[in-house]
Amino acid sequence: xxxxxxxxxxxxxxxxxxxxxxxxxxxxxxxxxxxxxxxxxxxxxxxxxxxxxxxxxxxxxxxxxxxxxxxxxxxxxxxxxxxxxxxxxxxxxxxxxxxxxxxxxxxxxxxxxxxxxxxxxxxxxxxxxxxxxxxxxxxxxxxxxxxxxxxxxxxxxxxxxxxxxxxxxxxxxxxxxxxxxxxxxxxxxxxxxxxxxxxxxxxxxxxxxxxxxxxxxxxxxxxxxxxxxxxxxxxxxxxxxxxxxxxxxxxxxxxxxxxxxxxxxxxxxxxxxxxxxxxxxxxxxxxxxxxxxxxxxxxxxxxxxxxxxxxxxxxxxxxxxxxxxxxxxxxxxxxxxxxxxxxxxxxxxxxxxxxxxxxxxxxxxxxxxxxxxxxxxxxxxxxxxxxxxxxxxxxxxxxxxxxxxxxxxxxxxxxxxxxxxxxxxxxxxxxxxxxxxxxxxxxxxxxxxxxxxxxxxxxxxxxxxx
Amino acid sequence: xxxxxxxxxxxxxxxxxxxxxxxxxxxxxxxxxxxxxxxxxxxxxxxxxxxxxxxxxxxxxxxxxxxxxxxxxxxxxxxxxxxxxxxxxxxxxxxxxxxxxxxxxxxxxxxxxxxxxxxxxxxxxxxxxxxxxxxxxxxxxxxxxxxxxxxxxxxxxxxxxxxxxxxxxxxxxxxxxxxxxxxxxxxxxxxxxxxxxxxxxxxxxxxxxxxxxxxxxxxxxxxxxxxxxxxxxxxxxxxxxxxxxxxxxxxxxxxxxxxxxxxxxxxxxxxxxxxxxxxxxxxxxxxxxxxxxxxxxxxxxxxxxxxxxxxxxxxxxxxxxxxxxxxxxxxxxxxxxxxxxxxxxxxxxxxxxxxxxxxxxxxxxxxxxxxxxxxxxxxxxxxxxxxxxxxxxxxxxxxxxxxxxxxxxxxxxxxxxxxxxxxxxxxxxxxxxxxxxxxxxxxxxxxxxxxxxxxxxxxxxxxxxxxxxxxxxxxxxxxxxxxxxxxxxxxxxxxxxxxxxxxxxxxxxxxxxxxxx
Numbered sequence: 008x009x010x011x012x013x014x015x016x017x018x019x020x021x022x023x024x025x026x027x028x029x030x031x032x033x034x035x036x037x038x039x040x041x042x043x044x045x046x047x048x049x050x051x052x053x054x055x056x057x058x059x060x061x062x063x064x065x066x067x068x069x070x071x072x073x074x075x076x077x078x079x080x081x082x083x084x085x086x087x088x089x090x091x092x093x094x095x096x097x098x099x100x101x102x103x104x105x106x107x108x109x110x111x112x113x114x115x116x117x118x119x120x121x122x123x124x125x126x127x128x129x130x131x132x133x134x135x136x137x138x139x140x141x142x143x144x145x146x147x148x149x150x151x152x153x154x155x156x157x158x159x160x161x162x163x164x165x166x167x168x169x170x171x172x173x174x175x176x177x178x179x180x181x182x183x184x185x186x187x188x189x190x191x192x193x194x195x196x197x198x199x200x201x202x203x204x205x206x207x208x209x210x211x212x213x214x215x216x217x218x219x220x221x222x223x224x225x226x227x228x229x230x231x232x233x234x235x236x237x238x239x240x241x242x243x244x245x246x247x248x249x250x251x252x253x254x255x256x257x258x259x260x261x262x263x264x265x266x267x268x269x270x271x272x273x274x275x276x277x278x279x280x281x282x283x284x285x286x287x288x289x290x291x292x293x294x295x296x297x298x299x300x301x302x303x304x305x306x307x308x309x310x311x312x313x314x315x316x317x318x319x320x321x322x323x324x325x326x327x328x329x330x331x332x333x334x335x336x337x338x339x340x341x342x343x344x345x346x347x348x349x350x351x352x353x354x355x356x357x358x359x360x361x362x363x364x365x366x367x368x369x370x371x372x373x374x375x376x377x378x379x380x381x382x383x384x385x386x387x388x389x390x391x392x393x394x395x396x397x398x399x400x401x402x403x404x405x406x407x408x409x410x411x412x413x414x415x416x417x418x419x420x421x422x423x424x425x426x427x428x429x430x431x432x433x434x435x436x437x438x439x440x441x442x443x444x445x446x447x448x449x450x451x452x453x454x455x456x457x458x459x460x461x462x463x464x465x466x467x468x469x470x471x472x473x
Numbered sequence: 474x475x476x477x478x479x480x481x482x483x484x485x486x487x488x489x490x491x492x493x494x495x496x497x498x499x500x501x502x503x504x505x506x507x508x509x510x511x512x513x514x515x516x517x518x519x520x521x522x523x524x525x526x527x528x529x530x531x532x533x534x535x536x537x538x539x540x541x542x543x544x545x546x547x548x549x550x551x552x553x554x555x556x557x558x559x560x561x562x563x564x565x566x567x568x569x570x571x572x573x574x575x576x577x578x579x580x581x582x583x584x585x586x587x588x589x590x591x592x593x594x595x596x597x598x599x600x601x602x603x604x605x606x607x608x609x610x611x612x613x614x615x616x617x618x619x620x621x622x623x624x625x626x627x628x629x630x631x632x633x634x635x636x637x638x639x640x641x642x643x644x645x646x647x648x649x650x651x652x653x654x655x656x657x658x659x660x661x662x663x664x665x666x667x668x669x670x671x672x673x674x675x676x677x678x679x680x681x682x683x684x685x686x687x688x689x690x691x692x693x694x695x696x697x698x699x700x701x702x703x704x705x706x707x708x709x710x711x712x713x714x715x716x717x718x719x720x721x722x723x724x725x726x727x728x729x730x731x732x733x734x735x736x737x738x739x740x741x742x743x744x745x746x747x748x749x750x751x752x753x754x755x756x757x758x759x760x761x762x763x764x765x766x767x768x769x770x771x772x773x774x775x776x777x778x779x780x781x782x783x784x785x786x787x788x789x790x791x792x793x794x795x796x797x798x799x800x801x802x803x804x805x806x807x808x809x810x811x812x813x814x815x816x817x818x819x820x821x822x823x824x825x826x827x828x829x830x831x832x833x834x835x836x837x838x839x840x841x842x843x844x845x846x847x848x849x850x851x852x853x854x855x856x857x858x859x860x861x862x863x864x865x866x867x868x869x870x871x872x873x874x875x876x877x878x879x880x881x882x883x884x885x886x887x888x889x890x891x892x893x894x895x896x897x898x899x900x901x902x903x904x905x906x907x908x909x910x911x912x913x914x915x916x917x918x919x920x921x922x923x924x925x926x927x928x929x930x931x932x933x934x935x936x937x938x939x940x941x942x943x944x945x946x947x948x949x950x951x952x953x954x955x956x957x958x959x960x961x962x963x964x965x966x967x968x969x970x971x972x973x974x975x976x977x978x979x980x981x982x983x984x985x986x987x988x989x990x
Contacts, residue, residue, distance in 0.1 A: 119688050126684045127694035131677065132662045132898050148684055158654060165658040372663040372889040381658060 098128070099136035100355060103143050107351040110147065122147065131380070135362050142384040143355065146391040155392025159402075162385045163249070172254040174378075179219050181375040185368040187440050191458040192305055192334030192468045193222040194436050198429030199470035200301045201229055203330035204238075207299035211241040213292055213326070215284065216305035217248040220258050224265055231269040239272040243292050246279040247310050255279065284311055285318040289326060300328040306335060309406045313341055316415060324419040324473065331420060331471040337457065337464045338406040340390050347391075354390055357406075358383055364460050368441065409467030413454045420471035422454035430456070627668035630660055634672050634872075637679060642865040646683055653680045662897065665888045667879040670897065675872065678906040691912030695830050695903075697772050701743050703899030704829075706892055708746060711881065712954040713979050716947055716971045717825045718747040721852035723943040724983040725821045726754055728850035732819040735763045738812065738848075740804045740824045741832040742769035745780040747823070749787050756791040766796040768812060772830065774801035805834030809845050820848040826855050826925070828871075828904035831915040836922045844933055847986040851934065853925055854981045857972070860914040860921035871908045874978065875901060881973040884959050926968070926982055934984040938967030943981070947971065 106121040122144065129140035149155040183190050204210050210230075216222070223242065231237055242262065246252050255277045266273030276293060284307070294300060302323050311319050323331055338357035343350035361383060369376035386404040413422065425433075430446065433456065437444045447457040447464060455469030633656055640649040656676035660669050685691060708714040729735050739745070748767070756762045765788065771777040781797035788795035800811060814820070822843065824833075833839045843851060858874040859866065878901060886893040912918045922928050930936065944964050951957055951971075963970045963977065970977040 119690070122684065123688050123690045123692075124694060126681055126688070128696070129681075130898065130902070131657070132673070132894075132902070144684070148687075152687070154650075157651075161651060161654045162658055165655050169659055370889060371891050372894050374661055374663050377661055377663065 097136065099125075099140040099143075100359060102128075103140065103147075103355055104352060106147060107348050110150070111348045118151070122151070131377075131384075135359070135366050138362055138380060139355070139359060142358075142380070142387050143391075145384060146388045149388055149392035155388060156394070159385060159388050159393055162388065163402075166381070166385065167249055167253070170253065172257040175251070175254050176219060178375050178378050179221055181369075181373075182379065183221060185440070186364065187437055187444055187458065188364070188466060189218065189221070189305075190436060191433060191466055193218070193225070194433050195425060195429060195456055195468035196303055196305070196332035196334060196470070197222065197226045197229070198432055199330055199332050199423065199425060200303065201226065202426060202429070203423070203470070203472065204299050204301055206235075207329075208236070208238045209241075209295075209298045210238050210301070211243065211294060211298035212301045212303055213243050213245065213294075213328075214303045214305075215245040215247065215307040216303065217246060217251045217307070218305055219251065219254065220244065220262055222303070222305070223262065227266055227269045227271050227273075231271050237271055239274075240266070241274040241276075241293075241298065243276045243278060245281070245284070245287065245292075245307075246277060247281070247284065247307055252279045283315060283318075285315055285322050287322055287326075292326070294326055300326055302326060302328045302331040304331065304333045308333065308412065309335060310403050312403050313344070313405055317418070320415055320419050327473070329472065330423065331416070332469070333412060333416070333455075333471065334466065334468045335409065335412060336406055337408055337467050339408050339411065341405040341407045341411065344405060351391060354387060358387065360460065360463055360465060364465070367443070409455050409457065409464075409469065410453060412467070413469065416469075416471050420473060423470040423472050424454075425456055425468075425470065627666050627672075630656065630669060630672040634675055637676070638865060638868040641679060641682065641686075642863065642868075644686075646686055649679065650683050653683065663888060663894070667876065667883045670883075671872070671876050671879050674875075674897065674902045674905050675868075675909070678902065678909045681906055682909055682911055685911045691910065691916050691918065693830060693907065693910065693916045695772070697776060699899050700829050700903055701776070703895055703903075704743060705746070707896045707900050710886065710892060710896065712950050712960060713971060714746070714825075715950045715953075716969075717854040717979060717981060718750065719946040719950055720939060720943045720969050720981040721823055721825070721854060721983075722747065722751040722754070723946050724850060724852050724937065724939060724981075725751060725823065727940060727942070728821055728937075728983075728985070729755070729763060729819055731760060732849075733763050734766070734815070734818045736766040736768070736815070736818045736820045738768040738770070738804075738820070738822045738846075740770050740822065741827070742771050742777060742780055744776075745769065745784050747825075748784055752784075752788050752791055752793055752795075756793050762791070762793045764794045764796075766798070766815075766818065768798045768800060770800045770802070770804055770832075772801065772832070774799060777801055803832065803834035804842065805836065805839035807842070809842060812846065814846065820846060820850075822846065822848045822851045824851065824853050826853070828856060828858065828860065828908050828914055829900070830903075830907060831917070834915075835919055836928075840922075840928060840932055843929075844986070849985060850937065851929065851984040851986075852981070853929070853984065854979055855925055857970070857977045857980055858908075859923045860908065861923040864909070867908050867913070871905060873976070875905055877973050877976040877978060881959060881978075885955065926980070929984045933987050935987060936967050937983040937985050939964065939969045939981060939983060943969060947981075 102121055102125055106118060106125065109117040109121060125140050125144045125147075128137065129144050130137040131141040132138075133141075145158075146155075149158045179189070182188065200212065212223075212226075214220070214222070220242075227240070230240060244255065244258075246255060259275045259277060262275050263273060266275075278287075278291065281287065308316065308319070336357070339353055340350055343353055362380065365376050365379055389402065389404045416422070430448075433446050437446060437458075443461050445459050445462075447459045449455055449457070455467050457464040458466040458468070633652055637649050637652040637656065640646075640652065653676055656672060657680060660673035660676060662670050662673040664670055664673070704714070725737065737748075739747070752762075752765070755765065767781075767784065769777050769781055769784075771780070777799040781799050785795055785797055798813070800807065802811075826832075856874070859870050861867075862870075879897065882893050882896065907916065908914050910916050914921055926936075944962075947962055947969055951960055951962055954960065959973055961970075961972045961974060961977070963972070968980050968982040970980045972978045
């Protein structure tokens with residue numbers, strides 16, 4: 008049902024007071040559409056759903072709330088108490104999953120009731136449950152009104168307009184300060200790159216990421232402090248997120264300045280505006296025969312349309328790199344993409360972790376946290392409310408797990424283990440943050456390293472050689 | 474007594490009225506000069522505020538925007554919304570006035586229109602209260618002074634918000650939704666600018682409304698515990714609640730002078746924060762404490778019972794003979810028999826109004842029950858905010874009201890203060906969400922009275938002016954809260970008003986029933 012042609016039922020006369028006159032005052036006086044006070048039958052069902060929410064809390068809390076109003080405004084004694092989500096009741100998760108199932112079953116009345124409850128309880132500025140409820144509700148609403156694509160476009164264009172070098176930089180740096188979510192991948196990848204390119208004099212790193220080059224200062228420093236002669240570094244950044252494009256100019260200036268300070272001979276290029284990553288060629292990237300190539304892929308592969316991923320990996324192979332480093336978040340929105348409920352549940356699982364992590368890492372009133380959450384909200388709309396075949400470059404958000412990426416890479420590359428030194432570096436990094444973060448080494452068939460938060464793997468880092 | 478029904482009431486009122494007009498002049502106070510008291514309890518009050526009909530709205534918009542276009546420099550700022558409007562024609566009103574005309578709209582400093590519920594005809598200053606840095610930005614009608622970047626941001630957000638409210642008021646949900654997507658991505662509730670914080674919450678409330686509108690459901694679902702906690706936090710940080718409590722307590726105390734058996738009905742007792750102070754004073758009366766019966770009403774039996782226990786313990790410690798009756802039904806929905814009126818008891822009804830949820834149910838029934846109970850005193854503390862009227866009325870009124878409220882918090886607490894966030898989010902946002910919700914603040918389609926004081930005035934109640942002792946209490950409260958110079962305490966027309974800068978936010982008054990004399 009499209010939003011613009013939503014039929015709002017006429018106001019139920021039975022429920023309105025009988026003293027004629029202006030009782031439409033609260034509503035739109037044209038009388039075109041009224042708003043329902045639910046007629047008696049659904050009231051019972053509504054009570055049922057309200058008590059579902061109440062029961063969920065009873066399972067976690069110990070008191071018995073009473074639902075003692077008998078008036079037309081049905082309110083339920085709902086006690087979540089606004090606690091920080093570390094002790095959260097997970098009501099949002101249950102309501103959301105019920106709703107996803109109802110959508111899949113096309114159970115219209117149940118959908119309506121659950122959306123109503125979510126709408127009443129959600130807030131993007133409250134605790135974790137409230138935030139999750141709010142952002143997932145937005146996606147569900149877009150889905151139900153078939154406005155997902157439009158919403159996504161509006162959301163991203165607003166975000167891009169509001170973006171600036173300062174705000175983007177501030178955001179990334181603050182995030183890196185409070186959480187190893189991104190720095191984990193940087194340290195692991197840098198370690199693998201340095202080891203693979205050891206002894207080379209002309210390095211060319213192809214950086215396919217949207218990290219505003221925050222990965223590279225430490226690498227440049229490492230290059231500068233190596234015992235032997237400092238190699239020449241060419242850095243070619245391939246930007247796939249529109250939001251980052253506008254700020255790359257400033258970035259290049261800063262990088263060049265930094266390299267000069269470090270005394271590293273340096274060349275910097277930016278490539279943006281690609282339609283497909285697979286379009287990249289040696290020529291386009293300025294790859295020269297005598298260069299030692301490293302391809303560094305941070306969170307970029309998830310943005311590639313699922314059907315194109317094999318081709319992109321082939322393209323990497325064609326560049327003849329000495330090492331390919333890949334870092335991706337550990338979630339699977341890809342194999343589930345035709346099964347709404349499973350995809351929804353995986354989405355919910357991942358973002359619950361992410362939001363909880365944000366909640367514990369940032370101050371409660373942090374604007375940076377808010378921006379990260381809003382970024383998630385766009386992804387959530389994209390994954391859940393937009394059609395698969397509308398994916399164009401950079402818009403896709405279909406994450407895959409490390410094991411899935413590994414299967415793809417094994418077609419063209421062999422895995423490289425991370426050396427003990429690199430593992431030590433990563434562990435040293437994690438010590439700088441709050442408790443809860445650990446490094447997990449792979450099991451038998453797995454490759455790469457996992458960053459775990461509260462024992463859940465969240466980020467996967469790996470290295471590959473031809 | 475009320476037994477005779479309304480005819481008796483009529484008669485009494487006719488007799489008393491001339492006398493009252495001598496004490497204060499209703500007209501200047503702003504209360505309606507009613508000589509006609511309708512013979513049936515009206516559910517809907519005559520709108521003192523002009524309820525905007527369609528053509529009035531467009532006239533207003535035209536008027537205001539014309540003034541703006543005359544005043545403001547030619548430079549355009551912000552996005553051109555008219556070109557990006559893709560209104561679904563089936564939902565948009567005929568003359569499409571809203572989008573294009575509002576393209577350049579910025580709120581003026583003084584919105585001197587009669588459609589707002591101007592208590593005592595106060596001038597409402599819209600632009601002024603919005604954020605510290607706006608600093609009279611719209612003053613002098615915009616003489617080409619360069620606006621600082623923050624000012625523009627705040628103003629353009631408010632502009633977009635207003636446009637959005639117009640879209641909602643004409644049921645253009647699609648367009649409203651699009652604008653809200655924008656607003657909710659830009660405005661942050663943690664911003665330095667109070668205007669931006671207000672916009673963030675208003676936008677969220679309107680998004681919520683759009684969804685409910687689409688669902689066709691208007692009932693609320695409320696987290697009472699969270700609300701009560703936030704209420705308490707607010708009480709610690711801001712003088713308004715204590716003002717309400719202490720001035721009312723004083724009026725009640727005066728009404729209980731020399732009475733041995735008293736009964737207090739608190740229409741929404743929450744955690745009963747008000748009563749310990751009163752009990753204390755009653756306990757130390759020269760003539761000794763009275764026997765106190767309290768009927769506490771609230772949203773959940775469990776919470777009310779808990780409050781009752783606390784109060785009982787406290788009363789016991791003070792040596793007051795105390796009874797507590799919890800009622801978890803709305804006042805306007807109970808039968809008088811539930812209240813258990815007892816002979817020889819002096820009755821005080823206390824009502825601290827808020828917009829968190831509908832605490833009392835149908836207004837006309839509440840009024841009727843007041844009349845039947847004929848209390849010795851009704852202590853009423855109203856928000857200077859009308860719950861009645863159309864969506865747009867409520868929107869404009871509450872935008873002004875909450876901007877002021879946010880300002881008062883912002884003057885005292887830093888932007889990242891978690892207490893401030895809790896109050897703004899759990900309390901003020903709850904109110905905003907409720908006021909703007911589908912079905913009005915009652916969330917049931919019931920219309921609410923615009924102005925309780927005027928309702929009481931023309932329905933068998935006589936105002937009891939707040940005494941100088943009450944004023945003294947209020948003064949003491951204010952001294953406890955920095956920055957004291959921002960709050961404004963006004964005594965007039967028998968009421969006490971507490972506000973921030975020029976805007977009154979709460980009005981405390983006391984009333985007695987004719988029949989109780």
